[in-house]
Structure formats: structure tokens, C-alpha cells
Amino acid sequence: MKKNEEYVVTCIDETNQAAGIVKIDDMVVFVPGLLKGEKANIRILKVQKSYAFGKIMQFLETSQDRIEPACKVFNKCGGCQYQHIDYKAQLKRKRDHLENRVLKRLEDVEVRDVLGMEHPFYYRNKAQFPVQIKDGKILMGFYRLHSNDIVCCDHCMIQSKKINELYKFIQEHITLDMAQGLRHILMRHAYKTNECQIVFIGSKRNNFDDLIQKLIQKFPDVQSVVFNLNTRKDNVILGKDYEVLYGREFIYESCLSNKVKLHFKSFYQVNPVQMEVLYEQAIKAADLNKDMRCIELYSGVGTIGMAVSKYVKEVIGVEIVQEAVKNAKENCRINQIENCRYICQDATEFARKCAQKEEQIDVVFVDPPRKGMTPQGIEDISTIQPGKIVYISCNPETLIRDLILFKEQGYSCKFIQPVDMFCQTTGLECVVLIERV
Ligand SMILES: C[S@@+](CC[C@H](N)C(=O)[O-])C[C@H]1O[C@@H](n2cnc3c(N)ncnc32)[C@H](O)[C@@H]1O
Known part of the structure; x- marks a missing residue:
């Protein structure tokens, strides 16, 4: 196979990054934008040792899932990858990709249908x-x-x-x-x-x-x-x-009815509609009661802790960005929430200290950045022995890695509830319930 050669191909599968997968003489060729089942004339752009990249030149047969992208620069801008796919079909793809990845490395995990948006455009704040x-x-x-x-x-x-x-x-x-x-x-x-x-x-x-x-x-x-x-x-x-x-x-x-003060340096979820869906799912998964003490690691401006606070005895939030911690403290004050406190500290360090103190903690909420948790943090959280851990993740890859580490610590993943926070893109947010075996 050489660069610039053209082939007629049929797409046999898709990657989770919206590239079609075709095979030419046993060589895998990735073709961005080509959907499963579609037939097209493609041009080879780059050839590596065991795979190649191609570009669609002309469609010969198109998928029922294909729609006209609403955006004029969809093929040029790197922001969206799924605008050429009907929204219901986007959600199905996200779930199927996630389930395939999860089941390759963990057995017996329920991957639920993705909770999508009624109006999946103009959502970013x-x-x-x-x-x-x-x-x-x-x-x-x-x-x-x-x-x-x-x-x-x-x-x-x-x-x-x-x-x-x-x-x-x-x-x-x-x-x-x-x-x-x-x-x-x-x-x-x-x-x-x-x-x-x-x-x-x-x-x-x-x-x-x-x-x-x-x-x-x-x-x-x-x-x-x-x-x-x-x-x-x-x-x-x-x-x-x-x-x-x-x-x-x-x-x-x-x-979720709480007023939120938000410094420009503080993290805030980018989809405010789905953010509430996400938190409601996290609260439901935790099955909270008024005797519980909870930890919220990677707490941002305290939005999860404040929403959780009315169901439990106490919430301790931990966040590394000073401005966000300051916001979280002020937010509790503004909303007259007295059973939450926020600490500015590295989450792993906090977990270490907490594990040493042998405190009684019932539920731990974690919502780390894309790189996920640290192995040390997972070990220390497991030492605290909370009955439930609710893991909110914006990166399925690090989520699966961390679920395997939790499993090694005697915790098992009960279900994964995906929420479509990043409509029209390949991104996916998940709420995961992890319980002590
Ligand atoms: C995905 S955000 C979640 C924030 C919050 N839970 C929310 O829903 O808005 C992750 C947060 O973790 C914080 N963070 C990043 N690294 C951290 C660390 N090592 N220790 C504690 N917090 C950290 C970031 O500043 C950010 O606020």
C-alpha cells in the first residue's frame, strides 16, 4: 500500500474517536468520518508499519445514521466529531464503545444507556x-x-x-x-x-x-x-x-437550587443542563441517609457537596485550586449550608492522612480531572473502607484503569451510568457506583 493510492472500501467498524475502520489486504486503515457499513472511495494519506490512514474521496453507499452537519466548518474545526451522526445514533455509539472497552478489562459490569439531552446544541457555558x-x-x-x-x-x-x-x-x-x-x-x-x-x-x-x-x-x-x-x-x-x-x-x-459563586480560575462543568442530571445520578447511586459522613475529592466550587449536604450528616470536600476552595466555602455560607467544609489540598495527600486517622467515612465521591486518580489515592481511599464510592469521570480510559485498581483493593463496580455532557463530540461523562465486596 502506498500514499495517494485509491481504493473502494466498506467500513467494518468505528473507533471511539469517530474514525471508520476498513481492511485492505489485512492492513487496517483508519478513515475519519466513515461510518460502519458505508462504502466509499478513499485515498491513502499515510502508511505506517501495521496500519494506515485514509481520507474519504467519494461516498458510494451511506449509513442511515448519517445526517447533514449543522455547522459550516464541521470538517475543518476540531471541536465536534459527531455532527454528521443522528443524535440517537451518537448516544448508541457512545454506549457501545464504552461497553466494549469496559468488558475487555472487567467482567460483569452493567453499562446503562447514555442519558442524552433534549436539545443537544448550544449547551456549552x-x-x-x-x-x-x-x-x-x-x-x-x-x-x-x-x-x-x-x-x-x-x-x-x-x-x-x-x-x-x-x-x-x-x-x-x-x-x-x-x-x-x-x-x-x-x-x-x-x-x-x-x-x-x-x-x-x-x-x-x-x-x-x-x-x-x-x-x-x-x-x-x-x-x-x-x-x-x-x-x-x-x-x-x-x-x-x-x-x-x-x-x-x-x-x-x-x-440544583444552590447559588454558586464562580471565580474565572475555578472549574465548572461545561454543560449546565447535564451537570444537574449527572449530580442527581451520583446522589441516587450513593443511596444517602442522615447518619452518613461523606468525602468529596476533587470538589471544585463545592457543587456536588452542597447538593449532597441535605441528605447526609457531614461532607468534607478537597480541592487543589485555592480560588475554587474559597468559592466553595463562600458558596456554603451564601446557601446557609453548615455541614460541609472544604480543604485546599492534593486529593492523594488528603486520602493518605485520612487513611492514617482511621476515620469512619460512609461514602466517597470522586470527580478527578481527565488523568484520573493516583494509585496511591485509590489504595488510601480503600483503606478508609467506605461502603460506597461514587466515581464521576470524564475519561473512560482512566476510569477503567482506576476501576481495575479498585477491584484489586476489594471493591467492585456495580454499574456505569453514562451522561452525555459533550453532545456532538466523542466525549463522555460517567457516574459509577463502586461497592465494597
Ligand atoms: C473534573 S473537575 C470536578 C470539579 C467538581 N467536582 C465539579 O463537578 O465541578 C476536577 C477538579 O479537581 C481539581 N484537582 C485537580 N487535581 C487535583 C488534585 N491533585 N487534588 C485535588 N483536586 C484536584 C481541579 O482543580 C478541578 O476542580
Whole structure:
């Protein structure tokens, strides 16, 4: 097989990253966007030792699941991978991929149907638009897949409508002087309160006054404009130092009837509708009662702990980002919640200390970042011997790895309840109930 050769192929399967799998003379060829059962003429783009990559040149037969993508730049932008698939079929694919991966490494685990959205577009409450200057022109948009090139577009089908309006307005009013040294513009839109936040992130504090004046006149819901200094050379988006340019450094949101104060550095789930579904599933899985003491590891601004607090005796939350811990403490105060406390500490360190103290803990909620938990953290949590662990994960790969480690510690996974937090993309969030055997 050689580069640029063309073949007529039929897709036999799909990867969980939305590439079709075809076989040519026993060689596996990955063809992005090709769906199972589809027949197409493809061109070989790259040949490795045991596999190759191809590109669709012409469809000969298409799947019933295929639909016209709603977005004009779907094939260029790296943001969505599933817009060419009917939403019900997206959910089925996500569940099937997850079950295949889980059952390869763990037996007897129930993988439930994915809980999807009624309206699976315009759901995101946060965007980070990269900004570049090229040939004297300001480029602002989204990254092309696997690249730092910017795909410019005037509309995003998964960002909230308000973020789309703000994005368009800033595109139209930002000047070259303002864009010098700018790397990203972060926007947050609180779904329930409508409050908006804009963070200019760059290596140079330019004068944004004119733009800010125009912005707040047009969008009275903008309650926070911040400049964040980032001189790093890597791809970490936020720097340490910042200056509030207008309003405050936080916005207010609401989650499961609790008011939430949210600093721009604090993590918040990107899909506010499905976030509540996710937490409700986590609470249901835990089967809580008023005598229980709970730990919430990786607690962010305390949204899970606050929702859990009314069902239990006590919640101790642990989070490493100072601003988020400060928000969590204030959030408890604002909502008059007295049985939650939040600690700023590394989750593994906290678990170690807790294991040494031999405290009685009934349920542990964990919601780690994509890289999952540490083996040490899993060992220490298991030493505490909670009856139940509710693991919330945004990365099936690290989730499965961690479930195997929990199994080695005498815990077994009862079920996995996927929730579609990242509609139109291949991403998947899961609530998992783990119990002591
Ligand atoms: C996926 S978020 C979940 C936050 C929260 N549970 C929620 O639903 O909004 C993961 C959180 O873990 C925090 N985190 C990352 N590494 C950590 C660590 N080593 N120890 C404690 N918290 C950590 C992040 O700052 C982030 O707030």
C-alpha cells in the first residue's frame, strides 16, 4: 500500500474517536468520518508499519445514521466529531464503545444507556477562543484538529447563544493594538443567571477600555472582565497573575437550587443542563441517609457537596485550586449550608492522612480531572473502607484503569451510568457506583 493510492472500501467498524475502520489486504486503515457499513472511495494519506490512514474521496453507499452537519466548518474545526451522526445514533455509539472497552478489562459490569439531552446544541457555558495575528489581520476562532492553526468562523453550534453573540461582537470590535500578545479570550456564560465573564489572556496588558465600554453597553449581563497575564511557552491557558478590568473576578450561577459563586480560575462543568442530571445520578447511586459522613475529592466550587449536604450528616470536600476552595466555602455560607467544609489540598495527600486517622467515612465521591486518580489515592481511599464510592469521570480510559485498581483493593463496580455532557463530540461523562465486596 502506498500514499495517494485509491481504493473502494466498506467500513467494518468505528473507533471511539469517530474514525471508520476498513481492511485492505489485512492492513487496517483508519478513515475519519466513515461510518460502519458505508462504502466509499478513499485515498491513502499515510502508511505506517501495521496500519494506515485514509481520507474519504467519494461516498458510494451511506449509513442511515448519517445526517447533514449543522455547522459550516464541521470538517475543518476540531471541536465536534459527531455532527454528521443522528443524535440517537451518537448516544448508541457512545454506549457501545464504552461497553466494549469496559468488558475487555472487567467482567460483569452493567453499562446503562447514555442519558442524552433534549436539545443537544448550544449547551456549552465556556469557550476559550485562541487569538493570533497573521499578515496584519486578527484571527480568532477554534483550533483545527491536531493543529494550532485557527479555523475562523462566526458561529459555534455547541456554545451557548450568548457566547456566540459575545464572540461575534468582540471579533467585530477588537483592534490590532488590543490583540498584540493576546493568546486566548475566555468567555463564560452562566446558564441560570445569564451573567457573563470575559478574560483576556496574554503576555501583555493592553488597553481594552474602548472594547469594554462597548461591551457593557451592548451586554449588561457582562459582570466580569479580567486580564490574565500568561507568559508561558507551553499550552497551559491561564497564568497566575490577573487584573480585574471591569466588575468582579467571579460570576454567579445556580446549580440544583444552590447559588454558586464562580471565580474565572475555578472549574465548572461545561454543560449546565447535564451537570444537574449527572449530580442527581451520583446522589441516587450513593443511596444517602442522615447518619452518613461523606468525602468529596476533587470538589471544585463545592457543587456536588452542597447538593449532597441535605441528605447526609457531614461532607468534607478537597480541592487543589485555592480560588475554587474559597468559592466553595463562600458558596456554603451564601446557601446557609453548615455541614460541609472544604480543604485546599492534593486529593492523594488528603486520602493518605485520612487513611492514617482511621476515620469512619460512609461514602466517597470522586470527580478527578481527565488523568484520573493516583494509585496511591485509590489504595488510601480503600483503606478508609467506605461502603460506597461514587466515581464521576470524564475519561473512560482512566476510569477503567482506576476501576481495575479498585477491584484489586476489594471493591467492585456495580454499574456505569453514562451522561452525555459533550453532545456532538466523542466525549463522555460517567457516574459509577463502586461497592465494597
Ligand atoms: C473534573 S473537575 C470536578 C470539579 C467538581 N467536582 C465539579 O463537578 O465541578 C476536577 C477538579 O479537581 C481539581 N484537582 C485537580 N487535581 C487535583 C488534585 N491533585 N487534588 C485535588 N483536586 C484536584 C481541579 O482543580 C478541578 O476542580
